[in-house]
Amino acid sequence: MAKTLIEKRLEILKTYKIYIGGKFPRTESGRYYVATNAKKKTWPMFAWVRGKISEMPLLRPVVPLVAGVAGLHSTADKFCTALLKCSKAAKRSLLMS
Amino acid sequence: MLEGRKAQFVDELMKQDSTKAQAEKEVNLCIERFIYYSGWCDKFQQLYSSVNPVASSHFNFSVPEPTGVVAAIAPQQDALLGLVSVIAPIIAGGNTCIVLASSTKPLCAVTFAEVLNSSDLPGGVVNILTGKVAELVPYFADHMDVNATVFCESDSAIQKMIKEKSALNVKRVVLYDKIKWADATGQSPYFIMDFQEIKTTWHPIENIGGAKAGY
Numbered sequence: 215m216a217k218t219l220i221e222k223r224l225e226i227l228k229t230y231k232i233y234i235g236g237k238f239p240r241t242e243s244g245r246y247y248v249a250t251n252a253k254k255k256t257w258p259m260f261a262w263v264r265g266k267i268s269e270m271p272l273l274r275p276v277v278p279l280v281a282g283v284a285g286l287h288s289t290a291d292k293f294c295t296a297l298l299k300c301s302k303a304a305k306r307s308l309l310m311s
Numbered sequence: 312m313l314e315g316r317k318a319q320f321v322d323e324l325m326k327q328d329s330t331k332a333q334a335e336k337e338v339n340l341c342i343e344r345f346i347y348y349s350g351w352c353d354k355f356q357q358l359y360s361s362v363n364p365v366a367s368s369h370f371n372f373s374v375p376e377p378t379g380v381v382a383a384i385a386p387q388q389d390a391l392l393g394l395v396s397v398i399a400p401i402i403a404g405g406n407t408c409i410v411l412a413s414s415t416k417p418l419c420a421v422t423f424a425e426v427l428n429s430s431d432l433p434g435g436v437v438n439i440l441t442g443k444v445a446e447l448v449p450y451f452a453d454h455m456d457v458n459a460t461v462f463c464e465s466d467s468a469i470q471k472m473i474k475e476k477s478a479l480n481v482k483r484v485v486l487y488d489k490i491k492w493a494d495a496t497g498q499s500p501y502f503i504m505d506f507q508e509i510k511t512t513w514h515p516i517e518n519i520g521g522a523k524a525g526y
Contacts, residue, residue, distance in 0.1 A: 232439065238424070
């Protein structure tokens with residue numbers, strides 16, 4: 215009995231959340247959907263963001279903030295530095311592999 | 312960061328119907344594309360700026376400035392490469408973006424969010440949502456705080472709706488329905504310029520008592 219249980223182990227799938235403002239919150243809609251590929255194999259569940267009671271209110275604190283900083287070149291530079299750093303690290307490991 | 316997770320991305324792309332060779336090629340291309348755009352970060356301004364000759368005593372110059380908040384509906388097919396190719400030029404130009412990932416192939420997008428989160432990119436610069444395109448497009452196009460919308464499919468009904476709604480709130484609409492992201496044409500500094508505004512400054516220079524202009 216125990217053996218069958220082990221053999222039939224259910225895979226514990228991750229429920230993917232959304233990425234807003236540097237955090238991974240759950241969707242406010244509370245809905246999730248399952249995507250499938252051509253072989254009808256399903257993957258983990260994904261947050262299903264809905265418009266009406268949407269994540270848009272969630273974005274509200276982010277949007278003016280980012281809108282404000284987006285206009286500043288200094289912040290643009292900061293993004294660029296982060297991006298550069300990111301790609302340099304990628305390049306290094308690319309050269310190593 | 313992307314490189315370290317290469318195996319995971321390849322695995323996910325394979326779950327999303329790519330072969331191993333295709334998946335590896337796509338992930339490598341994504342990393343290269345990021346390197347490409349990060350190189351442009353501090354260079355495109357020089358290419359697209361100008362000092363303009365004017366008749367009055369002004370020092371007149373034009374520089375590109377970020378549009379602001381860009382809402383992008385990522386390509387449905389090239390789940391990872393399309394996503395990277397859309398996000399990279401937006402943030403390279405100093406904008407922030409809200410991206411709706413491919414709804415049929417969202418796996419890579421969510422993992423990519425995890426990569427971004429650990430790449431010291433400030434929080435809120437890239438925001439990734441998952442859901443159904445048709446349902447969310449109106450909210451993207453209607454939102455008053457969003458300055459531009461990107462749509463990558465050739466669905467003419469949705470294109471029309473985005474254009475109509477964006478006309479009401481004077482939002483930029485960028486359609487990338489004919490771009491082949493895997494080609495060399497899938498990367499160019501013009502993609503950065505799609506999300507830049509040219510700002511011209513008239514800087515008065517010394518002109519006292521009818522004397523000629525001087526600095």
